[in-house]
Amino acid sequence: MTSPEVNDAAVVLKLEDVVKTFPGVRALDGVQLEVRAGEVHCLLGQNGAGKSTLIKVLSGVHRPDEGRIEWLGGEFKPANPQSAMKAGIATIYQELDLVDDLSVAENAFLGHEPRRFGFVRRGYMSRHTRKILTRLGHGEIPPGRMVRSLPAAGKQVVSMARALSHDAKLIIMDEPSAVLAHDEVGNLFRIIRDLTSNGIAVIYISHRLEEIREIGDRVTVLKDGRTTAANLPARTTPTRDLVSRMTGRTIEYVFPEQSTQDRGEELLRVDGLGRTGEFADISLTVHSGEIVGIAGLVGSGRSELLETIFGARRPESGTVTVAGKALRPGSVGAAVRAGLGMAPEERKSQALLLGEPIYRNVTLATFTGYARGGFTNAGKEIAEASRIADALELRPRDVRKPVRTLSGGNQQKVVVGRWLLGDTKLLLLDEPTRGVDVGARAELYQVIRDLAARGVGVLLVSSEVPEVLGLADRVLVMREGRVVREAPAGELDEDTVLDLVMAGSLQAEEVTL
Amino acid sequence: TSNDSGDDDNNAQVNTGNNNANAAPGKQVTIGFSAPAADHGWIAAITNNAKAQADTYSDVEFKTVEAGADAAAQRAALQTLISQKPDVIVLLPHDGKELNAFGLSAMQAGIPVVNLDRAFPDAKAYRLQIKGDNYGMGVSAAAYIVAQMKAKGVSAPVIGEIAGMDELELTQERSKGFADTLAQAGFRVANRRAARFTADTGQQEAASLLQALPKLDALWNHDDDQGIGVLAAISQANRSEFVMVGGAGSKAAIEAIQADNSVLKATVTYSPSMASSAISLARLIAQGRGMSDLVELQVPKEITLASETITKENAGNYLKLGF
Amino acid sequence: MTTTQTAAPPANEKPAETRSWWRDDASEPLRRNLALFAVLILLIIIGIATRPDLYSDSTWVRNNIFTILELASVIGVVTVGMTFVIIGGGIDLSVGAIVALAGVWSTTLATQSYGAGGMIFCALAVGIGVGVVNGILIAYGRLVAFIATLAILVAARGLAAQISGKQTQVSTNTFINDIAANDLLGIPLLVYILAAVVAAGWVLLNRTTFGRRTVAVGGNVEAARLAGINVKRHTLLLYALSGLCCGIAAIMLTSQATSAQAAMANLYELDAIAAAIIGGTLLSGGRGTIIGSLLGVIVFATITNLFAINNLSTEVQNMVKGGIIVAAVLVQQFRYKSLSQLFNRA
Amino acid sequence: MTTTQTAAPPANEKPAETRSWWRDDASEPLRRNLALFAVLILLIIIGIATRPDLYSDSTWVRNNIFTILELASVIGVVTVGMTFVIIGGGIDLSVGAIVALAGVWSTTLATQSYGAGGMIFCALAVGIGVGVVNGILIAYGRLVAFIATLAILVAARGLAAQISGKQTQVSTNTFINDIAANDLLGIPLLVYILAAVVAAGWVLLNRTTFGRRTVAVGGNVEAARLAGINVKRHTLLLYALSGLCCGIAAIMLTSQATSAQAAMANLYELDAIAAAIIGGTLLSGGRGTIIGSLLGVIVFATITNLFAINNLSTEVQNMVKGGIIVAAVLVQQFRYKSLSQLFNRA
Numbered sequence A: 001m002t003s004p005e006v007n008d009a010a011v012v013l014k015l016e017d018v019v020k021t022f023p024g025v026r027a028l029d030g031v032q033l034e035v036r037a038g039e040v041h042c043l044l045g046q047n048g049a050g051k052s053t054l055i056k057v058l059s060g061v062h063r064p065d066e067g068r069i070e071w072l073g074g075e076f077k078p079a080n081p082q083s084a085m086k087a088g089i090a091t092i093y094q095e096l097d098l099v100d101d102l103s104v105a106e107n108a109f110l111g112h113e114p115r116r117f118g119f120v121r122r123g124y125m126s127r128h129t130r131k132i133l134t135r136l137g138h139g140e141i142p143p144g145r146m147v148r149s150l151p152a153a154g155k156q157v158v159s160m161a162r163a164l165s166h167d168a169k170l171i172i173m174d175e176p177s178a179v180l181a182h183d184e185v186g187n188l189f190r191i192i193r194d195l196t197s198n199g200i201a202v203i204y205i206s207h208r209l210e211e212i213r214e215i216g217d218r219v220t221v222l223k224d225g226r227t228t229a230a231n232l233p234a235r236t237t238p239t240r241d242l243v244s245r246m247t248g249r250t251i252e253y254v255f256p257e258q259s260t261q262d263r264g265e266e267l268l269r270v271d272g273l274g275r276t277g278e279f280a281d282i283s284l285t286v287h288s289g290e291i292v293g294i295a296g297l298v299g300s301g302r303s304e305l306l307e308t309i310f311g312a313r314r315p316e317s318g319t320v321t322v323a324g325k326a327l328r329p330g331s332v333g334a335a336v337r338a339g340l341g342m343a344p345e346e347r348k349s350q351a352l353l354l355g356e357p358i359y360r361n362v363t364l365a366t367f368t369g370y371a372r373g374g375f376t377n378a379g380k381e382i383a384e385a386s387r388i389a390d391a392l393e394l395r396p397r398d399v400r401k402p403v404r405t406l407s408g409g410n411q412q413k414v415v416v417g418r419w420l421l422g423d424t425k426l427l428l429l430d431e432p433t434r435g436v437d438v439g440a441r442a443e444l445y446q447v448i449r450d451l452a453a454r455g456v457g458v459l460l461v462s463s464e465v466p467e468v469l470g471l472a473d474r475v476l477v478m479r480e481g482r483v484v485r486e487a488p489a490g491e492l493d494e495d496t497v498l499d500l501v502m503a504g505s506l507q508a509e510e511v512t513l
Numbered sequence B: 001t002s003n004d005s006g007d008d009d010n011n012a013q014v015n016t017g018n019n020n021a022n023a024a025p026g027k028q029v030t031i032g033f034s035a036p037a038a039d040h041g042w043i044a045a046i047t048n049n050a051k052a053q054a055d056t057y058s059d060v061e062f063k064t065v066e067a068g069a070d071a072a073a074q075r076a077a078l079q080t081l082i083s084q085k086p087d088v089i090v091l092l093p094h095d096g097k098e099l100n101a102f103g104l105s106a107m108q109a110g111i112p113v114v115n116l117d118r119a120f121p122d123a124k125a126y127r128l129q130i131k132g133d134n135y136g137m138g139v140s141a142a143a144y145i146v147a148q149m150k151a152k153g154v155s156a157p158v159i160g161e162i163a164g165m166d167e168l169e170l171t172q173e174r175s176k177g178f179a180d181t182l183a184q185a186g187f188r189v190a191n192r193r194a195a196r197f198t199a200d201t202g203q204q205e206a207a208s209l210l211q212a213l214p215k216l217d218a219l220w221n222h223d224d225d226q227g228i229g230v231l232a233a234i235s236q237a238n239r240s241e242f243v244m245v246g247g248a249g250s251k252a253a254i255e256a257i258q259a260d261n262s263v264l265k266a267t268v269t270y271s272p273s274m275a276s277s278a279i280s281l282a283r284l285i286a287q288g289r290g291m292s293d294l295v296e297l298q299v300p301k302e303i304t305l306a307s308e309t310i311t312k313e314n315a316g317n318y319l320k321l322g323f
Numbered sequence C, D: 001m002t003t004t005q006t007a008a009p010p011a012n013e014k015p016a017e018t019r020s021w022w023r024d025d026a027s028e029p030l031r032r033n034l035a036l037f038a039v040l041i042l043l044i045i046i047g048i049a050t051r052p053d054l055y056s057d058s059t060w061v062r063n064n065i066f067t068i069l070e071l072a073s074v075i076g077v078v079t080v081g082m083t084f085v086i087i088g089g090g091i092d093l094s095v096g097a098i099v100a101l102a103g104v105w106s107t108t109l110a111t112q113s114y115g116a117g118g119m120i121f122c123a124l125a126v127g128i129g130v131g132v133v134n135g136i137l138i139a140y141g142r143l144v145a146f147i148a149t150l151a152i153l154v155a156a157r158g159l160a161a162q163i164s165g166k167q168t169q170v171s172t173n174t175f176i177n178d179i180a181a182n183d184l185l186g187i188p189l190l191v192y193i194l195a196a197v198v199a200a201g202w203v204l205l206n207r208t209t210f211g212r213r214t215v216a217v218g219g220n221v222e223a224a225r226l227a228g229i230n231v232k233r234h235t236l237l238l239y240a241l242s243g244l245c246c247g248i249a250a251i252m253l254t255s256q257a258t259s260a261q262a263a264m265a266n267l268y269e270l271d272a273i274a275a276a277i278i279g280g281t282l283l284s285g286g287r288g289t290i291i292g293s294l295l296g297v298i299v300f301a302t303i304t305n306l307f308a309i310n311n312l313s314t315e316v317q318n319m320v321k322g323g324i325i326v327a328a329v330l331v332q333q334f335r336y337k338s339l340s341q342l343f344n345r346a
């Protein structure tokens, strides 16, 4: 099954018929996997296919119920994360696993701190961390800095530094690019190539096919916890094939037709909005039925802008007007009453009640509307939530299940679905497809388009330029807290946007040179 | 206070009453007993004394229920006691006013109630009330101090007070008796700290008080148990310029007074021996007998023990009564 | 364009769901409550085994049940309020102090002169008032709940001592005093009050928007805020609710003791928190049940009763009590695991 | 937005990123501690204003400082252990009970017969032993820390009452009693012990793997587990450490009071938790400083001292104390905000 373009290096890792069940879910149901030294082996699969579970089995977090794992020629049964690391398997987990109140160096060496008589060898650890960070292209991050003060992308670098701090022969990366901007992804790939050239194997998980094409050697596809295809050549396998193995059906990764209808009356007007250190002097409008996209680098202040418009932060200057009426600043309640809705960037910490049933999450912003005299109407809520679940093809469909048991992409559908109830006139979407698989992504795009067609205005923030260009009618490009360009989507292409977005960084680099 | 766990063999606070007509066995009676569960030497002595006194009678069956942490728990415990049909109940309530209702209902049900120490406000709630004199304690302590100051010729003495648990009414009564009596001599309390009847809080409050009063002439400490800590604080601060009066009358305090090697010169009694008397009298009430030295055929309704002042001179007499 | 019609027929999802519906997390509270029931039954069996003489008397058993429930009633009412606060992500250390302050305030001579109505009004008003102060400090002053309510604990007890002059204030109002003394259809009035508060609490938590907001605020405060819930106002209301429960409890306790004093309801905060947690309320918020809390209170009261009828000394009592608390929680966990394994095999 | 070029960053830092790579709140603990210092100075100023007669005497001032530090010493040692437990994501309600049990056990006649060494050994062993029981229940029995340590609180006080027969046990050992009575170079020995424990705690927290892992376990237990830290063993050790601190405190308190009894160290758990939180320790774990906790303890001791030298009555004392706690925390927050604005402008 090995394709000719993959070298004949030794197989380091081999999984046979691995099964892992959780109460009510067979997360892994007979997985086969074979990884060779020095290759980048990609794992593909829809949300909930079992990718994260698989790597947790490999890294000693979960113990498999059945099956056999071979590592470097011997049987491998890691009892805990520590023994997996000792055996040479390091993992960058999908959920960031850092401690906010420890420094960069302490996080990188957490669990295996260099020490003498129980005392941390701080100097040694700091020097070593700096070396790793430099290797990662981020020598500017001081090892003594608290991780709390780093932005998401910086934290990702620290996670990577931790993986490199082990003397690993296999590094597993679970969606490392999800929180990275375009130039950061390039940097990541450089590091991966550096690793593989040293004979280190990498298991790489991502929902972005173009990344897999660029960095991957071979691909294994999972569906419903089963291997549906193994060791496909990453560069040459047609997209159609990959997608059909993932979904069991054929879809194409395309955006819905741009709507042709004229845009309606002005819904949202933002004038001179600013917050010190985050963004300044932002003015924009969104019309009924219009999708306005905001492109920009991670850290360009887009999330803060959306949160400020939504009333979750208080603006220091400027005004927000909805349908001609000034919005009370700093009040989410007022924004919701005015018909605004927001799907925030971090769904787990900002949007979901993980232990509560799906339907209660879907109706979180609207349950008061179904209530009579303060008494809730659970029957109505379940019916409405089920309707949304059907419309969004939520899996599982039973809305009484706790949200915690859903995969990432389905959780995102719940968050978006929340604002499909009630009379939302303007939807603010912050990275709505982060960590969402191809199939669900296409469904979400369709949902967003349908909303616009119904006259809802959409303000969309995304770090994926094709997404902004493909979905939006009009695009704003932000850099360092300011809008640097505004144009209809048709007038922009990917290269132009990337150029605009990164101009700031390029100029900055010139300054230091 | 002592380190031996109160064995009853030679308990001086028990009336073995060999030469007493009432010691002769009478009708078989069941005495129910309940006292709160404070981790405090005085309360422990109360319970021990009651039990030891009951053990001296062949005609008494003694049933105790320990009340938990507060009045509600004690009330619930008493309910279970009632169901065991005692002939008489001896009760040291958490708070007399809080258990007044229980006293009333028990009396109405025909079970005489002997109230120990903390009075019921309602006279119908008890058959006999036997208690110490908290106000009198303060009076005695103040009287001793006034006499000492007069003898030393101190006209405007600096007087300190370490009280017990401030939220208890008995503490208020003691302080009132103290302040009233001092006022008659034209004196007043310069600083008053409230400890919690334990040695560690006594030490801390005393340390604070000594710091607040760089010069001191007299000090009254309400309770000899916490007094261990008060004396520790005094010696830790190297202070000795004043006289100290204790309260309650523990064995350790009486010994210290007798030895006369510390600032503690006197203590005013509030003796747990009242529990022994309460059991004796409860037995007589249940058997329908009177006190043999009295003409009356029945036990009287109220007995208030005097608070005596123990000094070096009379310490020898009281030593056996120390708890 | 997406073509979705080809796959995922709902038919094959159904069986998996029916097999596992009871196992999903929503039923966990129920299972935990079953475990508490088991503990309760065990305690009663121990009671029967150690005192067969008493338990053979049916009148005594009946009376004993009411003794336990009356013992549980005051702390039970406080625990209902506490459960809301904890589910909402907070903690209220001031409950005992509020009970004392409300009790003392409503038994001052001045208040008593307004009769039973005045006393009840006063107790409830004081309870709500202090609760609102807690709420303002926490919601708007952004103080940690632990510190804010600890400060109010200290201050409220101080104020209660000040008002009462540290005296025990006797209630001369027969209406108030009769609440604890009287029965209706053979059941003590206090038990009715407890039942009413528990029922109201259950409805409030499970059937009203207020309850839903409480779970949301405690479960994920950021999500609640971004869903448009006024988190600050809700937090304020939660502490006011707890204060209200304390006001009710103050009347009940005053009636039981026919008096009030500054030191009353001592350490009720610990009892209430312990009962709520034993009952399955998550200390970090977002999850809990009223029934669980009620069972927790009753378990504690039954333990106390068991000790009393066996006349254990307080020190032994305390040692055993510590052990029983640990055992009760362990039983809950054991039950949870072993039962789910049992069902898995079936 | 300022122009980045003026700031002259180190050559290897990209200016555009210096602004966006981190938000500068790493120094927050320091700023909080500064705020506590401000509170402390305010309290001293109030002291000077109300009792100028005393404060004008330099010997008195010197003695007063030591009085305050001695008052703070026992609870300070307990608070160091508590700080570790809270940073590690737990809570220990049993500290007061452990101090009492260790104190009582080490002053039984039998133990005293082994001399000072035997007493100290006994106190430390009892402290660590009970701490280990706490740790086992929480780490391996998976009990909520609040419930487990509450149960141990009740049980340990019961055992202490049983051992002592509820008597106050006098220490006749002069070595032990002299610890509290003696000075070295004019500074009380107890203050040295406090300083030593604080210093050891600081080093342990900031310079050893144990301390760094404590932050990890409390801050993100999942991350700690994934990093291969044995979370259970670490949790066990944290409670054992707290128990050890209680054992040390028991010796100190026994020495101060020249005696021990079951009711000693009453409610120290609340004092220690409050001091730690006032000192900036996050109740939810993952963040806290030893110095902050020490300052918290000293602030409380200074408040008590202030009340004593002004002869305030207990009830007024309590009312004012509640207010001061609230004010202290508010000052911290105010300072935090205003200062960060100040720094932003600079």
Ligand SMILES: Nc1ncnc2c1ncn2[C@@H]1O[C@H](COP(=O)(O)OP(=O)(O)OP(=O)(O)O)[C@@H](O)[C@H]1O
Pocket (backbone or CB within 6 Å): A022, A023, A025, A026, A027, A045, A046, A047, A048, A049, A050, A051, A052, A053, A054, A094, A404, A405, A406, A407, A408, A409, A410, A435, A437
């Ligand atoms: N701890 C758990 N308990 C119960 N079910 C779980 C648990 N972890 C994962 N699952 C379930 O196992 C299945 C596989 O989940 P997994 O996280 O491995 O998917 P994934 O392929 O990583 O998805 P995504 O791309 O969204 O991250 C899902 O149905 C998920 O709900």
Ligand SMILES: Nc1ncnc2c1ncn2[C@@H]1O[C@H](COP(=O)(O)OP(=O)(O)OP(=O)(O)O)[C@@H](O)[C@H]1O
Pocket (backbone or CB within 6 Å): A151, A152, A277, A278, A296, A297, A298, A299, A300, A301, A302, A303, A304, A345, A463, A480, A481, D019, D020, D021, D022, D023, D024
């Ligand atoms: N104290 C501060 N000092 C300087 N800059 C700050 C400060 N606080 C926030 N920022 C800025 O606010 C922005 C926050 O970054 P964030 O990653 O949330 O932005 P974003 O554009 O929403 O990115 P993403 O696409 O990841 O959502 C950054 O521009 C950051 O530099």
Ligand SMILES: [Mg+2]
Pocket (backbone or CB within 6 Å): A051, A052, A053, A094, A174, A408
């Ligand atoms: Mg995943």
Ligand SMILES: [Mg+2]
Pocket (backbone or CB within 6 Å): A299, A302, A303, A304, A345, A430
């Ligand atoms: Mg963002």
